[in-house]
Amino acid sequence: MKDNINAEWVQKKTDPLLLKAQLILSAYSKSTGAQVCVMDRNYLSIPEIFDQVNTERNTCLYCMKHKLNLGVCKNKDFLFHPCREMHIDAMKNALLSGGSYVYNCELGFNFWTSPIYSNRGFAGALIGGGFLCNDVQETVEKMLHMGDGSESKEDLLKRLSPFPQVDSRHIESLAELLLICAEFLSRSSGDYYETIKRKFLQQKEISVKLEKMKEKYPPGSSPPPYPLEMEKTLLEAVRRGRITEAINIHNELFGYLLYFYANEFETIRFRTIELAVLLSRMENSSNGFFGMTQQFLKTLEEAETTDELMDSLYLMIRHLAEQASSFQGIRHYSALKRAEQYILRNFSRKLSLKEIAAASGLSAPYFSTVFRNEMGENLSVYLNRLRVEKASRLLIETNLPLGEISSLCGFEDQSWFSKIFKSFCGINPGKYRLNKKRPVPAVPESEMSDNYKTLAGVS
Numbered sequence: 108m109k110d111n112i113n114a115e116w117v118q119k120k121t122d123p124l125l126l127k128a129q130l131i132l133s134a135y136s137k138s139t140g141a142q143v144c145v146m147d148r149n150y151l152s153i154p155e156i157f158d159q160v161n162t163e164r165n166t167c168l169y170c171m172k173h174k175l176n177l178g179v180c181k182n183k184d185f186l187f188h189p190c191r192e193m194h195i196d197a198m199k200n201a202l203l204s205g206g207s208y209v210y211n212c213e214l215g216f217n218f219w220t221s222p223i224y225s226n227r228g229f230a231g232a233l234i235g236g237g238f239l240c241n242d243v244q245e246t247v248e249k250m251l252h253m254g255d256g257s258e259s260k261e262d263l264l265k266r267l268s269p270f271p272q273v274d275s276r277h278i279e280s281l282a283e284l285l286l287i288c289a290e291f292l293s294r295s296s297g298d299y300y301e302t303i304k305r306k307f308l309q310q311k312e313i314s315v316k317l318e319k320m321k322e323k324y325p326p327g328s329s330p331p332p333y334p335l336e337m338e339k340t341l342l343e344a345v346r347r348g349r350i351t352e353a354i355n356i357h358n359e360l361f362g363y364l365l366y367f368y369a370n371e372f373e374t375i376r377f378r379t380i381e382l383a384v385l386l387s388r389m390e391n392s393s394n395g396f397f398g399m400t401q402q403f404l405k406t407l408e409e410a411e412t413t414d415e416l417m418d419s420l421y422l423m424i425r426h427l428a429e430q431a432s433s434f435q436g437i438r439h440y441s442a443l444k445r446a447e448q449y450i451l452r453n454f455s456r457k458l459s460l461k462e463i464a465a466a467s468g469l470s471a472p473y474f475s476t477v478f479r480n481e482m483g484e485n486l487s488v489y490l491n492r493l494r495v496e497k498a499s500r501l502l503i504e505t506n507l508p509l510g511e512i513s514s515l516c517g518f519e520d521q522s523w524f525s526k527i528f529k530s531f532c533g534i535n536p537g538k539y540r541l542n543k544k545r546p547v548p549a550v551p552e553s554e555m556s557d558n559y560k561t562l563a564g565v566s
Contacts, residue, residue: 205305233288
């Protein structure tokens with residue numbers, strides 16, 4: 108059936124980008140043996156390649172002739188192609204996923220397609236073909252049936268001789284190479300491909316979450332409370348640079364919102380912005396975080412669809428987690444290592460945040476934040492825990508007076524030593540020694556945080 112196309116919709120002049128695509132595909136065809144076609148944004152082959160596609164090697168003409176009794180005299184005649192919808196659906200699938208799409212026609216011919224973009228968006232598509240996925244005899248039988256024997260078996264075998272049968276890996280490689288050509292042609296459109304692929308994968312992942320929601324909460328069920336704990340876990344994952352975990356939690360949260368608030372866009376927007384504000388408050392003065400988070404918040408405020416909200420929050424989470432991951436992996440690790448060495452050399456005397464931060468190479472306020480985030484406790488708690496561990500060993504392994512142990516372990520006086528020791532061990536130092544308790548588990552001295560080393564990817 109002819110498409111409902113009016114004169115304004117059909118391009119009067121071919122996009123120069125598509126003419127460039129024609130030149131590139133000519134080289135692609137010569138090097139791979141594939142047949143190629145350049146389609147415009149209306150899914151019609153560009154007129155400049157009409158002579159190249161209007162040949163016997165174009166088996167689509169066979170279908171037109173024997174299914175519809177039509178010949179091709181001009182480019183617009185392809186609008187009547189009986190497989191036109193199949194090709195359009197394939198191009199739309201490639202457009203949706205931001206990649207290549209491989210498909211077969213009913214006669215057993217392979218095709219593959221990739222979209223190309225200009226600054227205006229979708230500009231057209233590239234299509235490759237020229238190989239069989241069936242045994243040639245099988246395709247001949249189908250063509251004989253379609254043509255009612257109008258061509259002999261020998262003639263059809265001769266017609267099909269340029270179409271070798273290849274395996275799926277060969278076709279996938281040709282499709283990947285065509286995609287590289289399409290991405291090269293689309294360079295002026297920035298990250299168009301990455302954007303589409305990202306959105307496609309997001310929707311795919313969240314669809315899985317929605318299915319799980321439906322299983323757990325059938326339609327009509329009362330919604331569970333909003334998962335505030337999940338938000339806290341997300342913030343921690345972002346702060347720690349755990350990118351995969353953070354994205355998975357993002358998908359879980361959006362699955363919840365889309366399922367229980369499907370028709371309440373403003374509620375979803377409110378929850379999204381609220382979470383984005385929490386993310387923006389994560390203290391990190393480096394790498395332009397503030398300006399970037401303000402941009403994300405503005406995008407969320409201007410979003411008009413749930414897809415836009417979902418993608419903007421996803422980008423914000425990924426950006427912050429990636430920055431945290433890369434920053435921790437280099438500067439934080441070395442800074443904490445320097446602080447660790449300084450503390451272990453000097454814990455037996457009074458230490459201030461300022462001097463430990465100076466040893467690490469960071470400012471005092473920022474070091475305090477880094478230490479709390481990466482160690483899971485404040486510096487003062489860590490110091491007291493380290494000193495109590497050292498003191499517990501001296502209490503069990505020596506006969507030194509309590510006052511001397513207190514001094515050796517950096518406590519200001521014996522009274523303070525007893526108070527801190529009891530807060531960690533439950534009894535005062537004297538009773539601890541009399542009861543011959545086991546020494547308090549050692550605070551790791553080889554690394555400030557064993558877990559941190561893993562997170563930072565440092566061996």
